[in-house]
Amino acid sequence: MEVLAAQIVNGLSLGSVYVLLVTAFNLLLLVAMIIHYSFPVIVVFSMYISWFVMNLSGSIWLGIFSAVLSAVILNVITAPIFQHIMKKRGEVDINATMVASMGMGMIITDILSHVFNQGFPIAFPDKLTGNDKAPLIKAGLITVSQGQIIILLSSVIFVIILFWLLFKTRTGRAFRAIAEDPHEAKLVGIPLMKTGFKSYAITGLLGGVTSVLMAVLLGSASAGLGDNLGHKVLAVSIIAGLGNLTGGLVVGLLLGIFEAIIQGYFAGSWSNTVSFLVMLVIVLAKPKGLFGSNI
Amino acid sequence: MSLTLFYYLSITAIYILMSWALYLPYRVGQLHFMSVANMAISAYFAAIMAVNFSLPFGIVLIAGTIIGGIIGYIVSIAIGDAPCFSVVIVGFTFIYLINTIVENMEYLGGSMGIFNIPKVLKHSDSNRAFLLIIIYILVLFTGILINRFEKSKYGRAAFTINANKNIALSSGINIKKMGMLLQTWSSSIGGMCGVMYAFIMRSISPDNFTFNIVGVCVTMLFVGGINTMWGPLIAAPLLWGFPLILPEKLQSWKIVLYGIFLILILLIKPEGLITREWIKKIKNKYKRVIEPL
Amino acid sequence: MEKNESILKIRNLSLYHNKIKALDNINLEVKKGELLVLVGANGAGKTSLMETILGSNVPQHGEILFKENEIKGKSVDYIVRNGIYLVPEDKGVFSSMTVLDNLLLGAHNNRKDVPLKLETVYDFFPVLFDRQKQIAGTLSGGERRMLAIARALMSSPEIILIDEPSIGLAPIIVNNIFEIIKKLNNEGYTIILSEQNIYKALKIAQRGCVLETGKIVKYGCSKELLNDEAVKNAYLGV
Numbered sequence: 001m002e003v004l005a006a007q008i009v010n011g012l013s014l015g016s017v018y019v020l021l022v023t024a025f026n027l028l029l030l031v032a033m034i035i036h037y038s039f040p041v042i043v044v045f046s047m048y049i050s051w052f053v054m055n056l057s058g059s060i061w062l063g064i065f066s067a068v069l070s071a072v073i074l075n076v077i078t079a080p081i082f083q084h085i086m087k088k089r090g091e092v093d094i095n096a097t098m099v100a101s102m103g104m105g106m107i108i109t110d111i112l113s114h115v116f117n118q119g120f121p122i123a124f125p126d127k128l129t130g131n132d133k134a135p136l137i138k139a140g141l142i143t144v145s146q147g148q149i150i151i152l153l154s155s156v157i158f159v160i161i162l163f164w165l166l167f168k169t170r171t172g173r174a175f176r177a178i179a180e181d182p183h184e185a186k187l188v189g190i191p192l193m194k195t196g197f198k199s200y201a202i203t204g205l206l207g208g209v210t211s212v213l214m215a216v217l218l219g220s221a222s223a224g225l226g227d228n229l230g231h232k233v234l235a236v237s238i239i240a241g242l243g244n245l246t247g248g249l250v251v252g253l254l255l256g257i258f259e260a261i262i263q264g265y266f267a268g269s270w271s272n273t274v275s276f277l278v279m280l281v282i283v284l285a286k287p288k289g290l291f292g293s294n295i
Numbered sequence: 296m297s298l299t300l301f302y303y304l305s306i307t308a309i310y311i312l313m314s315w316a317l318y319l320p321y322r323v324g325q326l327h328f329m330s331v332a333n334m335a336i337s338a339y340f341a342a343i344m345a346v347n348f349s350l351p352f353g354i355v356l357i358a359g360t361i362i363g364g365i366i367g368y369i370v371s372i373a374i375g376d377a378p379c380f381s382v383v384i385v386g387f388t389f390i391y392l393i394n395t396i397v398e399n400m401e402y403l404g405g406s407m408g409i410f411n412i413p414k415v416l417k418h419s420d421s422n423r424a425f426l427l428i429i430i431y432i433l434v435l436f437t438g439i440l441i442n443r444f445e446k447s448k449y450g451r452a453a454f455t456i457n458a459n460k461n462i463a464l465s466s467g468i469n470i471k472k473m474g475m476l477l478q479t480w481s482s483s484i485g486g487m488c489g490v491m492y493a494f495i496m497r498s499i500s501p502d503n504f505t506f507n508i509v510g511v512c513v514t515m516l517f518v519g520g521i522n523t524m525w526g527p528l529i530a531a532p533l534l535w536g537f538p539l540i541l542p543e544k545l546q547s548w549k550i551v552l553y554g555i556f557l558i559l560i561l562l563i564k565p566e567g568l569i570t571r572e573w574i575k576k577i578k579n580k581y582k583r584v585i586e587p588l
Numbered sequence: 589m590e591k592n593e594s595i596l597k598i599r600n601l602s603l604y605h606n607k608i609k610a611l612d613n614i615n616l617e618v619k620k621g622e623l624l625v626l627v628g629a630n631g632a633g634k635t636s637l638m639e640t641i642l643g644s645n646v647p648q649h650g651e652i653l654f655k656e657n658e659i660k661g662k663s664v665d666y667i668v669r670n671g672i673y674l675v676p677e678d679k680g681v682f683s684s685m686t687v688l689d690n691l692l693l694g695a696h697n698n699r700k701d702v703p704l705k706l707e708t709v710y711d712f713f714p715v716l717f718d719r720q721k722q723i724a725g726t727l728s729g730g731e732r733r734m735l736a737i738a739r740a741l742m743s744s745p746e747i748i749l750i751d752e753p754s755i756g757l758a759p760i761i762v763n764n765i766f767e768i769i770k771k772l773n774n775e776g777y778t779i780i781l782s783e784q785n786i787y788k789a790l791k792i793a794q795r796g797c798v799l800e801t802g803k804i805v806k807y808g809c810s811k812e813l814l815n816d817e818a819v820k821n822a823y824l825g826v
């Protein structure tokens with residue numbers, strides 16, 4: 001029982017990282033109308049950038065700043081590629097945007113495995129991860145570290161900001177209009193490309209923040225991490241129902257907790273097998289998602 | 296025959312087949328990556344059968360293909376008419392699942408893989424020649440089958456489904472059955488390729504069947520031309536071959552180059568290098584030359 | 589400005605949807621402050637014409653002058669900002685959003701005096717004031733059509749294009765909607781209205797034109813059209 005409780009606590013921080021990734025993914029899907037399968041690859045790329053800058057400058061804050069900056073820049077400069085493909089929509093379906101995103105992922109992942117640290121996994125300094133400090137709370141098996149609290153709090157704050165943006169601002173209103181019906185949104189005078197572009201910037205920012213939180217959570221990264229996360233994020237989004245924002249929150253958090261729990265009960269990498277099996281069963285049983293799709 | 300040439304020719308053939316395995320379900324708009332998982336499963340099946348049970352090549356090839364088909368069929372019962380991205384995620388999850396299972400099982404060689412898969416024929420050269428002949432017969436056979444399919448009423452039905460699901464429904468086409476047929480076919484091609492791959496490389500490891508293969512096949516399919524079966528036939532030899540003539544330093548950047556090609560083709564010529572219209576033109580010209588004779 | 593000054597001029601306009609001709613050499617002038625009705629059966633090209641004026645379709649030939657400025661090829665948001673707004677056929681509102689959100693969307697490009705405009709709109713449609721926070725998808729068909737028209741007002745347009753507002757509504761509600769349209773016209777909005785059941789439309793309109801397979805086949809003041817034998821036979825079912 002205590003193992004269970006301890007793993008649930010651990011799973012919360014993992015889950016909240018998934019939540020941020022899935023939310024950004026869904027936002028891009030709803031507003032920019034792309035399947036950005038490799039969005040998590042961009043996030044992992046930013047982890048590498050922050051690692052590089054931290055090593056070079058010795059400053060944690062500079063590293064964090066550069067991670068956010070690189071995610072925003074990368075997301076924004078790749079936006080025209082997707083938008084060009086989108087313009088030919090009709091001839092080219094949304095599948096093409098997924099394929100383009102896969103191509104982007106191939107490029108970035110390969111660069112990561114060639115250029116940084118001779119292809120070996122990178123490890124973040126203790127100063128960032130807080131691994132050298134004693135946990136804040138310790139009750140039997142249950143430990144809560146400073147990092148976990150930071151991750152949980154930041155995720156909650158950013159999800160709230162995002163929902164505030166969506167439901168209380170002019171841009172958010174335009175986002176929701178496009179998400180419901182792009183053609184109708186165009187007819188009432190919402191510029192699809194310009195508004196879509198904003199979603200790239202916002203998700204870039206979100207991705208940058210997520211990359212820092214992931215560095216704190218995992219303490220290390222490897223080139224293959226992006227593909228792994230890309231798969232999980234797409235899976236969560238589909239299980240929740242593509243483009244279903246609240247569904248994504250729930251399933252993302254559940255996946256994190258679930259993974260942590262099975263890690264507590266299954267040896268090493270068998271836990272991955274179990275989690276993939278469960279995903280597979282759910283998708284096969286409910287290919288259209290649990291909570292209904294929004295697109 | 297030099298080893299380089301053998302590998303080039305045989306792996307090219309594998310990629311042609313694997314790209315066709317993606318091409319088939321894409322006829323109804325599904326990106327079905329299951330075939331890569333099937334390739335892994337059947338490759339391991341072939342390796343175990345050949346190493347531990349000394350089963351003959353022919354039987355292993357047939358069995359591996361059938362295993363691919365059966366798994367593909369079972370999966371297709373659930374996702375024969377599922378939305379594209381659910382199909383995508385099933386494929387990916389299967390690939391990762393097989394990977395983690397293999398890595399965890401001592402019996403399958405773990406992350407080291409299986410070595411020393413026996414040659415089919417004793418003599419090295421004749422073994423290579425034999426495998427090449429077999430794999431190109433398979434390419435020819437599969438190609439003719441796909442060509443036949445496209446010209447049949449089933450091919451036209453698939454085309455209708457992709458163009459407009461509602462029209463397809465109202466003209467009485469069974470969308471799910473068509474999806475199941477194409478997915479099963481795709482998986483059995485994957486299984487076939489897996490067996491061939493095991494015997495060609497003679498050693499396999501989980502690293503051989505990852506996201507990378509998906510990326511390479513998708514590149515070949517989209518660069519070649521997503522709307523015709525001739526696309527992979529042209530693109531696979533070119534894309535697999537050109538890194539070989541690059542300076543060695545650039546060769547290891549192959550995947551980056553593929554990614555760039557893939558994005559460029561989507562930007563500039565989304566229908567790919569070879570289009571249906573182009574094929575029609577060639578056919579017409581060919582007819583004009585033939586007819587006066 | 590003079591009363592009879594034309595506000596929108598369309599010359600030799602042709603539009604193709606993937607090689608299919610949807611509009612064929614349209615010539616049309618709309619006067620400031622008038623209510624013009626576009627008559628035509630399904631597929632005649634009414635929606636195509638409206639969406640072309642709005643900039644959502646880009647025509648292959650011809651020109652569209654709005655207050656003497658060429659607007660052909662301009663983006664929808666540019667044209668909306670400059671004073672043309674469409675009330676789309678069929679769905680018309682964003683059904684997952686609240687009534688208030690729908691109204692504010694109307695002001696997306698013209699953000700001046702939003703509170704004032706809201707007040708005016710609520711005066712015009714008191715029903716909507718009571719339902720500000722309600723999700724638009726839960727409104728009745730007539731209320732939705734009103735919301736769509738109200739949203740247009742939020743954009744302070746000079747020309748309102750209203751595409752088949754009567755579709756799918758009970759006759760009594762249709763009368764209601766037509767009254768509202770008439771009232772808007774009296775307040776000075778220039779309105780282009782498309783309709784299939786033209787009797788009521790021609791009653792409130794000053795002029796009308798008849799579209800058939802993308803061509804304007806008749807063009808004249810409402811009374812003329814109402815008395816025209818061919819029109820009677822084709823559209824009034826007399």
Ligand SMILES: Nc1ncnc2c1ncn2[C@@H]1O[C@H](COP(=O)(O)OP(=O)(O)O)[C@@H](O)[C@H]1O
Pocket residue numbers: 605606608609610628629630631632633634635636637
């Ligand atoms: N997006 C489109 N693509 C192809 N054809 C279209 C499209 N929109 C309209 N059409 C065609 O253009 C013609 C005019 O349609 P429309 O303007 O919708 O007529 P109406 O609104 O009068 O019913 C029809 O033949 C219709 O099939």
Ligand SMILES: [Mg+2]
Pocket residue numbers: 631634635636677751752
């Ligand atoms: Mg219409």
